[in-house]
Every structure is written in structure tokens, then in C-alpha cells.
Amino acid sequence: MSGQYTDLGALICELARSFYDLGWVSGTGGGICLRDGGRVVVAPSGVQKERMRPEQMFTIALDGALLTRPADPALRPSECSALFLKAINLRGAGAVIHSHSIHAVMATLLFDAEFSISHLEMIKGITGRAYHDRLVVPIIDNTARECDLADALEEAIVAYPETYAVLVRRHGAYIWGADWVAAKTHAECYDYLFRAAVEMRRAGIPTVMQGGTDDASLSTRRAAAADRT
Amino acid sequence: MSGQYTDLGALICELARSFYDLGWVSGTGGGICLRDGGRVVVAPSGVQKERMRPEQMFTIALDGALLTRPADPALRPSECSALFLKAINLRGAGAVIHSHSIHAVMATLLFDAEFSISHLEMIKGITGRAYHDRLVVPIIDNTARECDLADALEEAIVAYPETYAVLVRRHGAYIWGADWVAAKTHAECYDYLFRAAVEMRRAGIPTVMQGGTDDASLSTRRAAAADRT
Amino acid sequence: MSGQYTDLGALICELARSFYDLGWVSGTGGGICLRDGGRVVVAPSGVQKERMRPEQMFTIALDGALLTRPADPALRPSECSALFLKAINLRGAGAVIHSHSIHAVMATLLFDAEFSISHLEMIKGITGRAYHDRLVVPIIDNTARECDLADALEEAIVAYPETYAVLVRRHGAYIWGADWVAAKTHAECYDYLFRAAVEMRRAGIPTVMQGGTDDASLSTRRAAAADRT
Amino acid sequence: MSGQYTDLGALICELARSFYDLGWVSGTGGGICLRDGGRVVVAPSGVQKERMRPEQMFTIALDGALLTRPADPALRPSECSALFLKAINLRGAGAVIHSHSIHAVMATLLFDAEFSISHLEMIKGITGRAYHDRLVVPIIDNTARECDLADALEEAIVAYPETYAVLVRRHGAYIWGADWVAAKTHAECYDYLFRAAVEMRRAGIPTVMQGGTDDASLSTRRAAAADRT
16 A cells, blocks of 8 residues: 555656646645545645655545654645645545646636636536536635635535636635546646636637627627728 | 557657647647558547557548557547548648647637738748748637537638648647648647737737738837837 | 765756746856855856756855866856855845846836735745735846946845845846745745736736735726626 | 767757757747858758757858768758858858747837847847847848848848847847857847847837936836826
8 A cells, every 4th residue: 555655646746747847836836635545645835846755745534634644754744735625525536736827816816706718628628518618617715824715615616516626816726636637637727728718808808608699709800800901 | 560550659649748748738638640551540539648658549541440449448539530530531631730729729719710821931831831921721610529520620621722720719720731740840830820920919910911011010110119209 | 075065066057957947047147056054156157057067166155255166267156146145144045046037027127116016825935924915025226247236235135124035127036045945935936926917917907905905806897897798 | 070060960959959949940940050160060951950860960161062961862951051151151150040939020020120129137148248238130021932031131240240140020030159159148148138028018118228217117107106096
């Protein structure tokens, strides 16, 4: 079993390096946890996420109890742990990613209580969603301490039973999936959609298409007309 | 022959990793196929494109019949296969790339039925095109299921016999070439042009220059004048 | 001891390669120094920062006296040395990073005497700062020669005893921390905040929230309303 | 000597990979040459610049005569060769870089006959230039065939004896230096400045500061005022 945890730890380290390159976990922020049955492997708090080593990982139970810890006494488990467990216990997530992506943060500044977007192919990358769907992501307000987000996160997860992500205003996003591949796929798709929404707003294009009407064709017609003048 | 297919499979994996870094195939989306005479090597559907292995590839005939499949029974061939075959059979493509690049998607939101651009050096990277040409890329509307795009894609390919790309609104682009080098070169040039068009529109610069008139010099003169005031 | 300096030299080289990828030290600009007790390891001036080798490093004392130098007689110590020593001697910094990031430069063009931002999670990455804090970074004017910045930098450090960064208008930023991990973490967080501020300004969102009022919710409400019309 | 050429060839390949990552030589475009005394090593035309191998290089004399060629009969020397030789023969360049960077192209669309910028630290990265200088880069119009640029390039080089770069409208830039390090440093600094100018124009900030007046402080004051309202 310990060998298996070492493997999950190595996977966390590899994914964190990749997320660093994407700008999701810079400045020691953000993180990821992986669940293995009744145990969850979580990274230490406040360390450089792109330089973690497998032997620095913690394992906790589904109720948050500490099961194993790294030898280095200076390490503490990620402050996201309580939040990770919300998605795991309420939604059966097998992996949870916490991203500080600037696209996520900008989206929380341009949308009010909900981020919403429709009619983009990347929406299909979210489990259970179709191209024509209006994809909604709840936005909760940030708190001074990360652990104080837990109640609001739980409320949002309960209120939006179909979501695989919750945005935190001026902070980032929590994104999960049935396993690490699904969580990573969701994280990539949501991040793309956050960025697309920011660029669409900048260009004056609505992010949600009204039923049956292709708003884009109107705006593109206007743009094309502008080209001709 | 099987060794050769393994090589094509390895090439697909390598190219997919590179396309992932460019943002073309994130979230398991997008893809690539390579043709070897009467056979086409295609990647599996719904997998992380940057983590594929050569032994996961399928080979299909030009009529879409499955020739070989990977040992893993959970894998299905890419949903793009029918679309890839359109470019292969109608245009003799040796390789087809399907990109979800955000630049391609933004271009489909800023243009109506056709993307068009002229007078950019990168246009010369498209086979048969010259600098002064007006490069046109047809835009077809997206459908809920990828396979339902096939008819519209065929229509566009037939209607635009000189194009090496078809944009899919709010989705991405299909881009091809006589071989994998030409397809990749085309994909890089088209993506550059999509991005340039988005930036030009944002700056109020027409993407197509009217015959004989250098519209840019007018706008740059205005910009330069603004600098002086 | 020399072995240890070699290690610090290797770390400088590794960090500089990473900073080059982030766009902080291109064109031979920018730099980093690491302190080891009473000695400071500094890179040579005017070399490609992403291609440095450990044996090219200098070591200087806290008063700027040269302690050791590389064998290559053509190398001179970084022109930033006097500036690095300000943060080291006045603030006890263990490492100082000098970045030419375009986000830092754009921030100095959009703010007057001070850069300020509040209510972003990444603010918590700066030692001693909380989410609700108004983070202020002094901006000093650039000079023709880098060494002439020393007095203004010292003044800013003294006037802003809580800052871990000073912006230099049209030039970049000096950022430090208690050790190299803190300095790098600060540099990543500040750079994120500089970029976020530029994007917020572009979107018409104030970078500082007025006491108790969430200005963003107003602007997002307006944006949401615009979506509906 | 042949060993030395192999080394230069390897260096060209390595630099080209790095320039590809920067977006300067995608789609087989752009290039680089290195001079070794009276010989110039140039890459082949129309190949993927990030995948070149040292044995694919040509060497030409300063008058353009072909000295050595690769074994592969399908390869032709870069179409930039005549242009590279202009900078080499007129300015004694030891290396010339041809970039298709989108920042360079956007700069040519926002400026008229000359790109100009002042008061940015990165200007100091250009040989002989100081911070307060107004850096000017001539912009020549593009031609249908790359070789037809030679006369206009020569004119610009002669007319601007201090420049290390010539922009080609809607195409890119030719940038050189006394050796490959200087050429690469110049290319990085110019590209940074092209990008900065585009972002400054977008933010309404003049790229050239009027004598003695800090225009930026005015605009930042306005922006700061806007923040307060």
C-alpha cells in the first residue's frame, strides 16, 4: 500500500509541475489531492508546488483525520484539505484541483453570483454536459482564511448538484472529477471557458446565447460590416 | 508494416504533446490523424492527448472500416475519424489536425460565414497562397455531436476547393496538408493568422486590405497622429 | 565552503533559466543574488541569464567588497549589486530578484507613485499580508544608469518598511525575501498581481476595493445587465 | 574547420528550437544565420525550423556564392540569405535573426514609416543605446517574394546607420548583432519593445515621451483618478 501512496505522491508532484507551467499554482498557491478509496493524498501547505517530492505528502481519512505524515516536521497539510474533502464527501470526487489561474480570477470579476456560458465545444469536456447547455459555475465570496471557505463551498456544491467546479471570487477555483484524469480534464476545460468568457466580454460578445438566437452572428455581422466601411 | 505503424503512432504522440503545449488539444479535445497509403492511423477518443502512447492507436481504411485496434478494450477511435476522412478522401490529405485553439474559436465569433485575411507574410505558409492573396476559410456551424459535422464539412470542402482548413463556429478548426509536415505547417500558419485577425480587430485594423489601398497606413497614420497630440 | 558557493551558483543558474521562461530576464536583463551569511553570490553583468554557469559567479561582502571572482577576466559583477545590497542590508533579505517582466513595466505606466491592489488571494503570498489588505508597492523613477537607482531605492525601502518589492518605472521590479524560496514566492505573487491589475484596469475594474463596498459586484452587475440586453 | 561548421550548425538548430518556443519561427518561417569569418552558415528554406539538424546547413560566401551544401538534394538555402548578407556586408553583423513574431507584425500595423519608443529600460539592451534615447526602427513594406525585399532592406540599413533591426510591414523583422549573443540579445529586447509598444498603444500611453515631460505620469494620474470615481 505504501508503494501505491508513493505512486500517487509522484503523480501529484508531476501534475503540480504541469499546473505550474499553466500558471495555476504559482507563488506556492493552489494544489491538488488524489483519493485512493478511503484515503486522500494531499500536498503540504505553503511549499513551492512545482518542486514537491513524493515523500512530502500527507494522507488523511475522509473525515479529515491525519493518517500518515512526512518525516519533515516542518510540513503541515494543505490548508485546502477541508475544502478538498467537501467535493470528495459530497460528490464522490476522486481528485480535486485548486487553481489560482488568472483566467478564473478575472471571470469572478466579470460575473456576479454565477459564471455562465453556452454553445462552446469545450463545454462537452465537462462530464454530463452537451454543447448547447448553459454551463453554470457558482461563485462564492472569498474569506480571509482558506478554511473559512468550507461552509460556503458546501452550500454551493449542494445548491448546484451538477457542477464540477466552484469559483472563489478574487481567488481562483476548486475543480474536481471522478478520478484524476476527469479532474484534470475538467480543470483544463473550465480554464479554457473562463479565458474564453473574458475574451468574449472584452469583444462585446455575450457568453450565453439566447434560446434559438445566435447572438454571435449579429455581432459578427456588425464586425464584418465595420470591415467593409 | 506494423513497425511502420508503430512509428506513425509515435509521431502522433509526439505531435500531440507539442499541440498540447500550444493549447490546441487540452481537455482531451482536438486530435490528429496520419495517413499511410490506404490506411489512416487515428488516436483514441476522449483520452488525454498529451499522454497517449503509440500502442493506443487505431488504423482505419479510407472508407472508415476498422483495420486494427489497440489491445485495451476500453478505447474507441476518435470521434473525428469521419471528419478526418473527408479531408483525406476529398482532398488527398496525408494528415489532418483538429485544433480547439482559442484563437480559432475567437475568430469564429468575430467573422460571419467566412474568415478572411490578406497581406500577411504567414499567408505564404499555406500551400499555393501568395502574400497579396485574400485567404478565406469557411466557417461551418457547430453541432451537438461531432459526427454530425461531417456533411457540413464536406460541403465546405467542396465549396472552397483551395482551402486547407475549415473553421467550426465556437469549436475550433480542421486543418490538413499533403503530409504531416504540411498539415502541421498549415496549422501553425492558420493559428497565427486567426490570432493576428483577433488582435487586428481589437485594434480597429481591417483584416482584408482593399485592392491597391493600404488601409493600414491610414490607421497607423491616425495612431501616429494620436501619439503627437 | 567553496562547494557551498558552487551550489548557490548552480541554484542561481537554475532559477535564472526558470525566470527566463517567465519573461523576467530576457535580453541579458534582470538577475538574482543569493546571500549566504555575510557573503552574497551575484551573477555577472550583461550575460545571457538563461545560459549562465556556476563557475561564472562572483561573491561580494555585505559592504560590496569583491570577495571572489570567476576565472574569466571579461566578466564583471552585475550592475544590480549595489541595489541588491540595499534590500539585504536594510531588510535582511536572503535573496533578491530583479525582474524586467512586462507586467511590472505596464503596472508602472498605469499607476503613479504607488502601485496598490486589495482583495486578491495572491496578496496572501506576500509575507505578513492578508487577503483584505491594501498591498502597496512604491514606484521609483528610472535613471540612465542602474547604479544611480540606489539612493531612490533606499528611500523607498525606508519609507515603505513593510514592502518586499520596489517597482522601477519603465524598467521592472526589485523583489526580495528572507531566503530564495520567499523571494521567488514573492516574485511570482507580485508578478501575478501586476498582471491582474493591468487586466483589471483594462476591464474598468478598480484595483482597490473601497472599505466595506464590493466595487466589483457593481461592475459585474453592469456587465451581467449588458449581457441581457 | 568542418568540425567548427558542425558546431555552428548545432548552435543554429538549438537557437531555432528556442525561437520556435518564443513564436518567432513557426510555420517553417523565420530563420537565423551565423557568420564565421568569410563564411556564413544558413539554414535550408521551407523546413520546420525547430526540427532542423546540423547536417542540413549550407555555407555561403559573403558574396552569396554557395560554398557547401547538405547531402540531401531536396534542400535549398534559406530565401533570407540575400537579406542576411545585407546586414553582414553593410554592418559587419556576425549573426542575423529573421523573426515572424506577432508582436513585430502588430507593431508594423500600429506605426507608419518608423517604429519609435523611448524611456524603457530594455532599450539599453540594444548596442549603443541609452535609456532616454528615442529608439527608432525603420519599417519597410513587404513584397510578394522575400528576395525582392533586398533593395528596400539595404536602403533602410543605409538610411538608419545606428539601427540593429528593420521591421517588414505585415511580415516580421530582421535583427542582427556583432555575434550570435548580441543578435539574440537584440532580438529579445526588440521583441519586448514591440510588445510593450502594442500594449502601451492599447492603454492609450504614448510610446515616445516628449522632451522633459513625463507623459506617463499624466495618463497614470488620469487612470488613478478614474479609480477613485
